[in-house]
Amino acid sequence: MTQSPELTRxxxxxxxxxxxxxxxxxxxxxxxxxxxxxxxxxxxxxLPYAVAEQLDLFNTTAKDLGVTDATFAIRRINVATALIxxxxxxxxxxxxxxxxALLNTWAKTRGNVNFRxxxxxxxxxxxxxxxxxxxxxxxDIGPDDKIAVQGPKSAQALYVKLAxxxxxxxxxxxxxxxxLVLLPHTEAVTALTRSxxxxxxxxxxxxxxxxxxxxxxxxxxxxxxxxxPATTNAFLGAIxxxxxxxxxxxxxxxxxxxxxxxxxxxxxxxATKLYSAAEKTPLSFDELRAVIAASNDDYATVPxxxxxxxxxxxxxxxxxxxxxxxxDFFTGPITQTEGS
Numbered sequence: 065m066t067q068s069p070e071l072t073r074x075x076x077x078x079x080x081x082x083x084x085x086x087x088x089x090x091x092x093x094x095x096x097x098x099x100x101x102x103x104x105x106x107x108x109x110x111l112p113y114a115v116a117e118q119l120d121l122f123n124t125t126a127k128d129l130g131v132t133d134a135t136f137a138i139r140r141i142n143v144a145t146a147l148i149x150x151x152x153x154x155x156x157x158x159x160x161x162x163x164x165a166l167l168n169t170w171a172k173t174r175g176n177v178n179f180r181x182x183x184x185x186x187x188x189x190x191x192x193x194x195x196x197x198x199x200x201x202x203x204d205i206g207p208d209d210k211i212a213v214q215g216p217k218s219a220q221a222l223y224v225k226l227a228x229x230x231x232x233x234x235x236x237x238x239x240x241x242x243x244l245v246l247l248p249h250t251e252a253v254t255a256l257t258r259s260x261x262x263x264x265x266x267x268x269x270x271x272x273x274x275x276x277x278x279x280x281x282x283x284x285x286x287x288x289x290x291x292x293p294a295t296t297n298a299f300l301g302a303i304x305x306x307x308x309x310x311x312x313x314x315x316x317x318x319x320x321x322x323x324x325x326x327x328x329x330x331x332x333x334x335a336t337k338l339y340s341a342a343e344k345t346p347l348s349f350d351e352l353r354a355v356i357a358a359s360n361d362d363y364a365t366v367p368x369x370x371x372x373x374x375x376x377x378x379x380x381x382x383x384x385x386x387x388x389x390x391x392d393f394f395t396g397p398i399t400q401t402e403g404s
Contacts, residue, residue: 101139102137102156102317103139103150105142105160106140108355108359109298110160110186111324111335111356112321112324112325114339115339117342118342121324122136122317125320125323128319129316134316144162145215151301154306158182159301159302160299161301163222164219165215165217166299168382168383180301181299181300181301181393181395182395185299186297186362187293187362187363190220190223191267191286192227192284193264195280195281196263199263202285203231203232210243210264211240212245212262212266214248223290226290227287247262249271253271253346266287270347270355294369307396311396314398328360332356332357335356366398367398371390371404390404
């Protein structure tokens with residue numbers, strides 16, 4: 065289910081925004097131009113942002129929705145923990161993070177800066193690779209093997225726990241906690257394919273497809289082998305000082321992502337060209353187009369399965385309190401949708 069343009073317009077009007085006049089005077093409001101920076105990482109999970117960036121969709125959509133005093137820009141921060149820090153310090157106003165990080169950040173900032181999600185954006189899979197012959201499945205990973213993930217509270221790190229439970233038993237979720245190595249995807253690819261610094265890498269597209277071509281690497285599993293494939297894995301969020309200061313921006317972002325997702329779904333060729341212009345990729349154009357065409361329904365703004373993730377984290381001792389609804393983790397117009 066996607067957020068409709070009509071819903072975003074209603075959200076703006078309900079907030080008293082987009083009227084463009086000073087209350088009581090009937091005169092045009094000349095507010096200072098707001099700079100809205102959106103922090104993202106790299107890789108195909110961020111394809112909607114690349115499409116929107118290349119087509120200037122954020123600024124176009126803002127104008128369409130009557131938000132004329134804000135300009136939008138994308139900032140790429142390739143370390144997951146640094147991106148979360150940027151969100152909390154307002155070096156970016158809105159930023160991306162995985163499902164586990166969203167829930168942890170929500171919990172740790174309650175009663176302080178009150179972080180909330182404003183949109184989902186990706187429900188794709190992670191692929192698990194090894195460069196070691198003795199490791200033929202996740203069950204063969206030993207106590208001395210190193211596993212590369214983006215961050216200690218990343219969605220990758222959560223899926224390592226889910227895999228440990230699946231292959232070793234429900235009491236083994238933290239089996240690999242001390243074996244995680246925190247690396248950006250580009251560095252993890254190099255470490256896996258050119259050295260023995262790590263033995264296992266949980267990757268995303270297009271890095272996964274590039275790694276798969278290496279003769280010294282083989283696939284162990286994908287996250288869909290041991291977890292619900294419908295679960296949303298990535299989100300965009302902000303802290304309370306930001307979303308209260310810019311209550312019209314979440315509607316703009318959601319509508320922009322929905323427009324970008326429509327392009328990805330209907331025109332993978334164009335989406336491939338736009339992504340190639342935005343980011344360097346280790347794949348050829350034809351290889352990249354095939355990957356995008358095969359995964360073009362992985363992009364959605366409505367959260368799915370977040371309460372399942374929250375309850376699993378609570379059972380593992382990684383999240384103390386779980387509200388009754390996923391909407392408690394979010395703010396803005398996305399809470400008017402039927403997520404889970």
